[in-house]
Each structure stands twice: as structure tokens, then as C-alpha cells.
Amino acid sequence: MDIRRYLFLYKMHASRLRNVFNIVAEISISLASLGSLFILLYQFGYSLSPQTTLRLSEYHNHLLLLFFVGISLRYIVQFDKIIRERMLFTDLTIYFLLIGSIFSKIFFTKVMADSLPYLDFFSNRWFTYGLLAVLTIIHSSRQVFTVIQHRIRPSLLFIFSFAFVILTGTGLLMLPNATIHGIHFVDALFTATTSVCVTGLTTVDVATQFTAAGHIIILLLIQVGGIGVMTFTSFFALSFMGETSINSQLILKDMLSEERLGGLFKVVINILFVTLFIEAIGAYLIFQSVSGTLPGGTSEELFYAVFHSVSGFCNAGISTLSGNLNDPLVQTNYWLRIIISGLIIFGGLGFPILFNYIKLLRHVVINSFNIVIGKQKHYIHTPHIINAHSYIVITSTIVLILVGSLSYLFFEYNNTLAGLPTEGKLATALLGGVTPRTPGFNPTNIGMLSPTTLVIMLILMFIGAGPMSTGGGIKVT
Incomplete structure (x- = not known):
């Protein structure tokens, strides 16, 4: 009983x-x-x-x-x-x-x-x-x-998340082990903000003011800011939560600019995978291009490669060398400029565009494989794989790259490009045409550029990158 x-x-x-x-x-x-x-x-x-x-x-x-x-x-x-x-x-x-x-x-x-x-x-x-x-x-x-999952406006959540990361980054950069001789609060705040908002502007010399720990903090801030703090939060939350409310899914849908509620977790996974995959390839290529040229040995070169791959793809433009990409240590490394330009372009296209073309690539690979094994006799075309939005972004991006690079080559040919070999002129012109559209890497001494080049750079800075990308501006669309 x-x-x-x-x-x-x-x-x-x-x-x-x-x-x-x-x-x-x-x-x-x-x-x-x-x-x-x-x-x-x-x-x-x-x-x-x-x-x-x-x-x-x-x-x-x-x-x-x-x-x-x-x-x-x-x-x-x-x-x-x-x-x-x-x-x-x-x-x-x-x-x-x-x-x-x-x-x-x-x-x-x-x-x-x-x-x-x-x-x-x-x-x-x-x-x-x-x-x-x-x-x-x-x-x-x-x-x-x-x-x-309680009712929070997506716009407020977006602002608060960025403010939280910036303030956290500011505190981390002010830690004694993060800097060589300490740093003022305003400089720490500016550096954290420019890292999270990927602007490329700095008030201090990142190379000489920060320790290795400080560089790692800046690297993490760039990565979180480039992809989006809510993307990271959503990944861990959606991975280790059994269920989420409709309200939280609607908020996440708005944050990711998705049209449907279904498959939000897959979108987050794809964003992280594509980002890390491209950055890994970029880091490998950069490491190969700088191998044996930087002081500090292999470990320093490896960190340089990872840092600049992330900084390039996330359109941050921050470097661990005092002279940025115009530093004497990498000034004549023209392959490095081409690799960085490629990372900037991929990061500036936007994740929906990358996913769209990955879908096309997968379609082509499957068709080719089926033809090889004899499962089908010819290529089977599936219409509308590449949507109108992707066509607009790709076309606009190509036009802006060509206009920016050719203009830089024409107006700087006898100025900052004078004396460089042909490959040096082309690589610098490519970076000079790509980097103004948000990353802000230094292809040369900016103070020596002609007034016409500076005006073109201002226009490219205003336009920026693609929607849902790691870049800024009013967007190419």
C-alpha cells in the first residue's frame, strides 16, 4: 500500500x-x-x-x-x-x-x-x-x-549579437598577453570592430602591437564576423538541441535570408563547410607560395597562410605584416596576390551563389560519371539550375573585376606599376581592382596612386560585394 x-x-x-x-x-x-x-x-x-x-x-x-x-x-x-x-x-x-x-x-x-x-x-x-x-x-x-525562442526581433538580435562579439573581442584584445606593450581601449575597440565588421581599417600596426595570442583573437573575430555570429550559434544550437520552436526557426530563416523553414540546419552546415573548405585550399596555396620566405620558420609561415586565407575569404583585409601585401617580405610574391584575389572573389560572391554553382558542378559530375559507366548515352540537361539572381551577381562581379583591374592597369602603368615585370603588373592590377570592393588589402603604397585610380576605388568601395557574402557595400545587385 x-x-x-x-x-x-x-x-x-x-x-x-x-x-x-x-x-x-x-x-x-x-x-x-x-x-x-x-x-x-x-x-x-x-x-x-x-x-x-x-x-x-x-x-x-x-x-x-x-x-x-x-x-x-x-x-x-x-x-x-x-x-x-x-x-x-x-x-x-x-x-x-x-x-x-x-x-x-x-x-x-x-x-x-x-x-x-x-x-x-x-x-x-x-x-x-x-x-x-x-x-x-x-x-x-x-x-x-x-x-x-522567446519573441525577439531579428533586427535587434542581429545588432545585439554583433555588439556582444565586438565588446567581447575588445576585452580579449586588452588582455596583457594579447599585446606587446598594452593597448588603449579605443584602439582595442576599433580593432575588434574592424575585425568583426571586416573593413580592413586599423588604428595600430597589427604586426607589431599584438602577440601571437592577439593575432589568434583577431583571426577568430574575422572568422565569426565574416560568416556571421548567428551562423556559428545556430550550428551548435541546432546540433545539440532536440527541437526548436517555430519562432526561433523563423528568426533563423530571416538571419540566413532563406525562403523556407525546412532545411535550415543543412544551410548552416553548408555555409560552414564551404567556408572552411575554401579557406583550407587558400591556406595551402598561400603556404606553398610563402614557404621559405618568412622569418620564424614553418610555423610562422603556416599561421601566415591560415590568417591571410581567412582574412581574404572573409574580406577583412587585415595582415600580420606591417606593410600588408606591400610589405618587403611579400612585395614581389605575385602568386600570393593572385591567390588572395581569388579568395576575395569567392568570399564576395555570396553563399547562395556558391551553393547554386556547386549544385551545377554536382549535376555535371553525375552526368559525366553516368556517361562513363554507360548508364546514359548523352548529357541530360536540367533547366534553371543557375537562377536569375546568380546570373546577375556573376555578371556584375565579372564586369566590376574587369573594369577595376583594367582601369588600375591603365592609370597606374607608368606610376605605381612602373618597373614591375609583366606578371607583377597583372597580379597587382588584379588585386588593385578586386580589393577596393571591401577587403582593403594594400597592393601598393596607397598614397602614391593617381587621383583617377582613387576615384575608381571609391566607386568600387561604394558598390561592394554580393548579397549574403562576407563583403559589404550596397551590393552588386
Whole structure:
């Protein structure tokens, strides 16, 4: 009788208990995320003594436990939603890594060290840093998206998201380890803003004012700003949420300029994949072009390649060299100018255009493969793969590139291009015609350009890039 009574009471209060456990879970995860964020920033932003570092490692253990409690409770009370996650396997993998890290660092440290030495990576501090960072990003994005499910205007959300990233970037750039001799708040704010809004303007010399950590912060700000902060947030949120409200889907539809609600997650995945794929190819080509020419060895050249590939595709125009692309170290590297120009063009077309032509490429490849294996005798044309919008953007872009590059070549032939070899004139003219339309890389000493070239640059700057691209301006359409 007592058991039945308890079951009856449990059923009566089950909903209330679920809500309490859910609140406890979300509070635990929020506290762990905020704590991880502040501790990681403090750890990497300041020079710490060994005693402070040891104390922070103890805080890491507490944060891992807090994450474990919160996530475990969330699995219990939201099981029906979690099993519908798009990346459930990844979520579970991270959870088991969290358990392994807790066992290795807190409960069974000696046992795992003696009996399971091949699992010693669980106690590695860099593994802990990475795990805390991943957990913070995933669950912060998920909780932000939960807030979005309440009625928030897309325009306000867009403004607040950019303002948040800019202010966060400003704080990061003011950390002692981010700069050589410190930086003024206004300069940090301007640098963060120009990175997120990908303008190419700077008030300080990025090469000499910032450390490697500062350059990494700027790189991340450029990447987030170029693709869009809501794209990143949406990826993590949609990946690790079982379901989203209609209101949040409508907001995301507006943010991504999509016509349909269905397939929003696929659009976000495509944006991230295409971006990283093009940037990876660009980084490889840049690395090959600068290999053996920069001081600092392979690691410096590799970072230079990654930074400038992201800066080029995202139309940021920021460089880690004082002279930008006109720096003496890369001044005569004409292949570099061509590669950067290609990245700028791809980034400036816009993701809908890139997806449209990827669809055409896939259609051609499938047709060709079917012809080779004998499945079909001739090419089967599918009409309207390339839509009118794509034709307008591509045509406008080609015209603007030709007009800008040929004008630069004509008016600067006996001025800033004088004395350069033919390939140097052509590469510089190409970059000079492409870069004004938002990235702002320096193909030469801007102060020496002729007045006519400057006027043409002003017009190209006003026009800008394509819609839904990483560039700015009033757009080529």
C-alpha cells in the first residue's frame, strides 16, 4: 500500500520535479560555462605563477564536476528531446570524455595512471582546456538559442549579437598577453570592430602591437564576423538541441535570408563547410607560395597562410605584416596576390551563389560519371539550375573585376606599376581592382596612386560585394 501511495504521489509531482531538476541542470551548466570562460581567459590572458596555475587546475576539476552534474540531470529530464538531436553521437562522445576526464583527474587518478597508462591524455591540461572550451561553446549556444525562442526581433538580435562579439573581442584584445606593450581601449575597440565588421581599417600596426595570442583573437573575430555570429550559434544550437520552436526557426530563416523553414540546419552546415573548405585550399596555396620566405620558420609561415586565407575569404583585409601585401617580405610574391584575389572573389560572391554553382558542378559530375559507366548515352540537361539572381551577381562581379583591374592597369602603368615585370603588373592590377570592393588589402603604397585610380576605388568601395557574402557595400545587385 505504501508503494502505491508513493507512486501516486510521484505521478502527481513528477512534472514539478522535472521542472526543478531541469532548472538545476540549466543553472549548473550556466555556472560551469561562465566559470570556464572566465578561468580560461584569465589563464591565457595573463602571465601566471606556478602556484596560481596549480590552483586554477583545481578549479578546472570543480567545473568538470559541475558540467557533469548539469549534463547528467539534463539527460534524465530531457531524454525524449535529446534522443532527437542531430549530433547525438557527438554529444554522447563528449559526455563520455567528460566522465573519463573526471575519473582520471579526481576519483581514480592513481588507478588509471598505473593500470591504464594509454589513457593518460585524460589528465593532460591541454585536453582539459579543450574539453572545457567545447562544453562552454556548445551549451552556451544551446542556451542562447533557448532564449531566442522567446519573441525577439531579428533586427535587434542581429545588432545585439554583433555588439556582444565586438565588446567581447575588445576585452580579449586588452588582455596583457594579447599585446606587446598594452593597448588603449579605443584602439582595442576599433580593432575588434574592424575585425568583426571586416573593413580592413586599423588604428595600430597589427604586426607589431599584438602577440601571437592577439593575432589568434583577431583571426577568430574575422572568422565569426565574416560568416556571421548567428551562423556559428545556430550550428551548435541546432546540433545539440532536440527541437526548436517555430519562432526561433523563423528568426533563423530571416538571419540566413532563406525562403523556407525546412532545411535550415543543412544551410548552416553548408555555409560552414564551404567556408572552411575554401579557406583550407587558400591556406595551402598561400603556404606553398610563402614557404621559405618568412622569418620564424614553418610555423610562422603556416599561421601566415591560415590568417591571410581567412582574412581574404572573409574580406577583412587585415595582415600580420606591417606593410600588408606591400610589405618587403611579400612585395614581389605575385602568386600570393593572385591567390588572395581569388579568395576575395569567392568570399564576395555570396553563399547562395556558391551553393547554386556547386549544385551545377554536382549535376555535371553525375552526368559525366553516368556517361562513363554507360548508364546514359548523352548529357541530360536540367533547366534553371543557375537562377536569375546568380546570373546577375556573376555578371556584375565579372564586369566590376574587369573594369577595376583594367582601369588600375591603365592609370597606374607608368606610376605605381612602373618597373614591375609583366606578371607583377597583372597580379597587382588584379588585386588593385578586386580589393577596393571591401577587403582593403594594400597592393601598393596607397598614397602614391593617381587621383583617377582613387576615384575608381571609391566607386568600387561604394558598390561592394554580393548579397549574403562576407563583403559589404550596397551590393552588386
